[in-house]
Amino acid sequence: MQLHDVWFVLIAVLWIGYFFLEGFDFGVGILTRLLARDRLERRVLINTIGPVWDGNEVWLLSAGGATFAAFPDWYATLFSGFYLPLLVILVSLIVRGVAFEYRVKRPEESWQRNWETALFWTSLIPAFLWGVAFGNIVRGVKIDQHFEYVGDVWDLFNPFALLGGLVTLTLFTFHGAVFTALKTVGEIRERARRVALWVGLVTAVLAVLFLAWAQIDRGNGRSLVAMTVAVAALVAALVANRAGREGWSFAFSGITVVAAVAMLFLTLFPNVMPSTLNADWSLTVSNASSSPYTLKIMAWCAGVATPIVMLYQGWTYWVFRKRIGTQHIATEAAH
Amino acid sequence: MNLALAPETLARWQFGITTVYHFLFVPLTISLAALTAGLQTAWVRTEKEKYLRATKFWGKLFLINIAMGVVTGIVQEFQFGMNWSAYSRFVGDVFGAPLAFEALIAFFFESTFIGLWIFGWDKLPKRLHLACIWMVSIGTILSAYFILAANSWMQHPVGYRINKVKGRAELTDFWHVLTQNTALTQAFHTLTASFLTGGAFMVGISAYHLFRKKHIRVMKTSLRLGLVTVVIAGLLTAVSGDLLGKVMFKQQPMKMAAAEALWDGQSSAPFSIFAYGDVSKGHNTVELSVPGVLSFLADDDFSSYVPGINDTNKAEQQKYGPGDYRPIIPVTFWGFRWMIGFGMASFAIGLAGLWLTRKRFMLPDHLRVGEDEVPHLVLFREKALGPTLTTWYWRIAIWTLAFPLIANSWGWIFTEMGRQPWVVYGVLRTRDAVSPGVSQGEVITSMTVFTLLYAILAVVEVKLLAKYVKAGPPELSESDLNPPTRIGGDSHDADKPMAFSY
Numbered sequence: 001m002q003l004h005d006v007w008f009v010l011i012a013v014l015w016i017g018y019f020f021l022e023g024f025d026f027g028v029g030i031l032t033r034l035l036a037r038d039r040l041e042r043r044v045l046i047n048t049i050g051p052v053w054d055g056n057e058v059w060l061l062s063a064g065g066a067t068f069a070a071f072p073d074w075y076a077t078l079f080s081g082f083y084l085p086l087l088v089i090l091v092s093l094i095v096r097g098v099a100f101e102y103r104v105k106r107p108e109e110s111w112q113r114n115w116e117t118a119l120f121w122t123s124l125i126p127a128f129l130w131g132v133a134f135g136n137i138v139r140g141v142k143i144d145q146h147f148e149y150v151g152d153v154w155d156l157f158n159p160f161a162l163l164g165g166l167v168t169l170t171l172f173t174f175h176g177a178v179f180t181a182l183k184t185v186g187e188i189r190e191r192a193r194r195v196a197l198w199v200g201l202v203t204a205v206l207a208v209l210f211l212a213w214a215q216i217d218r219g220n221g222r223s224l225v226a227m228t229v230a231v232a233a234l235v236a237a238l239v240a241n242r243a244g245r246e247g248w249s250f251a252f253s254g255i256t257v258v259a260a261v262a263m264l265f266l267t268l269f270p271n272v273m274p275s276t277l278n279a280d281w282s283l284t285v286s287n288a289s290s291s292p293y294t295l296k297i298m299a300w301c302a303g304v305a306t307p308i309v310m311l312y313q314g315w316t317y318w319v320f321r322k323r324i325g326t327q328h329i330a331t332e333a334a335h
Numbered sequence: 336m337n338l339a340l341a342p343e344t345l346a347r348w349q350f351g352i353t354t355v356y357h358f359l360f361v362p363l364t365i366s367l368a369a370l371t372a373g374l375q376t377a378w379v380r381t382e383k384e385k386y387l388r389a390t391k392f393w394g395k396l397f398l399i400n401i402a403m404g405v406v407t408g409i410v411q412e413f414q415f416g417m418n419w420s421a422y423s424r425f426v427g428d429v430f431g432a433p434l435a436f437e438a439l440i441a442f443f444f445e446s447t448f449i450g451l452w453i454f455g456w457d458k459l460p461k462r463l464h465l466a467c468i469w470m471v472s473i474g475t476i477l478s479a480y481f482i483l484a485a486n487s488w489m490q491h492p493v494g495y496r497i498n499k500v501k502g503r504a505e506l507t508d509f510w511h512v513l514t515q516n517t518a519l520t521q522a523f524h525t526l527t528a529s530f531l532t533g534g535a536f537m538v539g540i541s542a543y544h545l546f547r548k549k550h551i552r553v554m555k556t557s558l559r560l561g562l563v564t565v566v567i568a569g570l571l572t573a574v575s576g577d578l579l580g581k582v583m584f585k586q587q588p589m590k591m592a593a594a595e596a597l598w599d600g601q602s603s604a605p606f607s608i609f610a611y612g613d614v615s616k617g618h619n620t621v622e623l624s625v626p627g628v629l630s631f632l633a634d635d636d637f638s639s640y641v642p643g644i645n646d647t648n649k650a651e652q653q654k655y656g657p658g659d660y661r662p663i664i665p666v667t668f669w670g671f672r673w674m675i676g677f678g679m680a681s682f683a684i685g686l687a688g689l690w691l692t693r694k695r696f697m698l699p700d701h702l703r704v705g706e707d708e709v710p711h712l713v714l715f716r717e718k719a720l721g722p723t724l725t726t727w728y729w730r731i732a733i734w735t736l737a738f739p740l741i742a743n744s745w746g747w748i749f750t751e752m753g754r755q756p757w758v759v760y761g762v763l764r765t766r767d768a769v770s771p772g773v774s775q776g777e778v779i780t781s782m783t784v785f786t787l788l789y790a791i792l793a794v795v796e797v798k799l800l801a802k803y804v805k806a807g808p809p810e811l812s813e814s815d816l817n818p819p820t821r822i823g824g825d826s827h828d829a830d831k832p833m834a835f836s837y
Contacts, residue, residue, distance in 0.1 A: 094407065330833065
């Protein structure tokens with residue numbers, strides 16, 4: 001295994017970490033509309049992810065930064081090529097971050113309602129667009145011999161990528177519902193389990209279609225294994241949810257996210273962004289990567305930092321391990 | 336869409352707008368994190384309630400501010416790829432590394448521990464909770480350091496070689512990139528300027544309350560902390576600025592000649608206070624200057640030779656081929672002056688304030704005040720300032736909170752514009768750095784979207800800050816004064832509302 005292969009794995013790990021973590025916090029954001037019946041319940045939902053969403057989002061920044069350092073051409077082609085969808089994602093993440101912090105800072109009804117609306121849409125839109133982006137990365141896009149994206153923005157919204165978008169959207173919502181069931185008490189918890197059931201079933205249908213399509217198109221033995229794990233874990237998550245085993249259900253929905261994203265990366269390898277115009281123009285782990293020296297330094301950094309990050313982020317989840325219910329939300333204006 | 340603009344113009348405007356905007360929040364975040372941590376440390380050590388109230392008050396303003404800093408930072412990380420793909424391909428091997436270090440080491444730190452701090456009041460024992468804000472502070476400083484090392488490489492590329500086959504720069508010595516004197520002095524200058532900014536912010540807001548005789552106990556403590564911060568940081572900003580200036584005179588003579596509108600090289604070069612000139616003819620028509628000072632700034636010697644714009648331009652033409660290697664002179668000239676002027680004005684106001692509000696033991700009996708009284712502003716031994724001058728000092732002290740923000744913005748505009756036409760000095764021109772596949776229409780779209788969004792958020796943020804500034808420090812509750820003893824919170828009442836919730 002060469003260094004650039006190691007880096008391919010590390011980039012995959014960072015994206016997997018991002019989708020695993022921000023996946024459920026996007027899901028919780030979406031559920032503020034689907035699940036909560038009033039403001040107080042919305043606040044319960046928001047507070048299940050309150051202390052952690054920011055740390056979750058940094059996985060994206062790390063994936064972006066690490067791609068820049070380890071695969072500059074991948075970074076350059078991806079972000080300049082997917083320009084407008086990425087702009088929408090960035091705007092969503094900006095508004096979303098501000099919505100979390102500012103919503104509670106004023107007591108007015110309209111102020112809070114507007115930020116709640118913003119929170120819903122800015123969770124839903126990136127949850128969908130990340131799937132579209134990854135659908136396109138796997139499927140390949142129009143890349144010329146200079147590694148420049150030469151398609152237009154509508155090329156990105158092809159059936160395969162749109163299906164990918166629906167899969168991430170529903171999968172994250174499911175993941176979020178399972179998380180909510182694990183983190184709340186009372187009626188919300190019961191409702192979260194019911195929502196998880198039907199969202200999970202929709203997810204299962206869409207995910208099987210999408211992953212099978214990817215597998216048939218460009219799959220290999222290893223990706224088939226990952227796909228099987230993803231589907232089996234999704235079924236297990238549904239069964240555990242039905243049985244009221246919320247911890248197991250969340251573990252399995254997490255494995256679903258991990259295995260599904262891993263499967264996409266496995267179908268991609270050794271490409272990082274295939275060209276649909278000419279296979280020779282595809283970006284690969286070897287032609288898009290940095291020099292061995294940079295990769296080595298970065299590997300040390302990521303190899304040491306990532307486990308430590310996991311430790312202290314894991315500790316955060318432990319500190320905030322208590323379930324939250326409506327009774328834990330102070331009704332007077334927060335300060 | 337094809338506009339009659341150079342391909343890099345729009346991308347540069349977007350970078351300028353988003354970066355200057357982002358950097359309004361960065362220095363406040365860096366300094367307020369540390370200052371809040373300092374106040375909380377004082378609370379934990381002394382258990383005086385005024386320190387906890389101050390912690391809560393400044394912590395709140397810090398959080399409103401860091402939210403904006405964090406979200407606008409996401410754009411910074413991705414717009415290299417979006418608008419500057421040619422740059423990203425060329426420098427990613429070198430420039431990407433400190434950026435990735437920043438994310439992996441500093442961002443994770445900052446954002447994880449900020450969550451623990453915000454929500455941890457009733458979940459973490461006192462000292463552990465205090466440690467979280469210090470972690471955030473360390474995270475902000477590390478983050479600044481890595482990004483400044485990356486920027487320093489653009490100012491003065493080191494530790495790399497050009498790979499002709501791949502057509503890119505490749506890292507050969509990462510340690511050199513992290514520790515070259517450009518990076519160290521830039522970090523020194525930026526961090527001290529950040530503390531000047533946070534100190535002035537504290538001075539301004541404390542002065543606002545003291546002027547109205549409100550929240551006196553907490554605000555007096557805050558004012559003193561702010562003033563001391565302004566004076567120490569201001570002094571160090573000047574020292575580090577001088578060091579950075581000397582580094583720049585050696586590494587980018589054009590930038591410094593342009594900063595001074597010094598057209599032709601000379602010995603005993605003067606420091607220009609005001610100049611108005613004709614760029615096309617290459618000379619100043621009106622000029623007011625102090626002889627010898629520029630030579631001293633550049634080289635610690637009043638008689639040293641300092642190269643001018645015209646000779647540096649010729650030298651660069653010989654080195655890099657035909658072309659115009661001059662930045663936009665009026666912007667660099669005035670940017671340099673606004674930076675120094677506003678920065679040092681706030682330092683002077685702080686220095687005056689520190690003297691005027693000096694400690695009790697330095698004052699005669701009749702000018703001493705109790706803990707709950709607004710201090711007299713005492714200029715000389717026996718005499719306080721009259722009512723008019725007192726009013727004016729408080730007013731100026733309130734205004735000073737904006738001065739370092741203006742100085743910071745001009746500082747960045749100066750150093751980035753002063754490096755033009757290069758994006759990586761001497762290695763890559765800005766016009767060769769843009770994304771070839773991105774249309775001007777797309778850049779206009781994103782620039783418009785970000786500008787509008789940022790403008791709206793600016794209004795929201797300023798109003799919110801104003802609301803919380805006016806509200807003053809919160810009263811303390813029972814649970815504030817009785818922090819938990821166990822991690823995860825004491826469990827005697829499972830249904831107790833959270834101390835903080837979104």
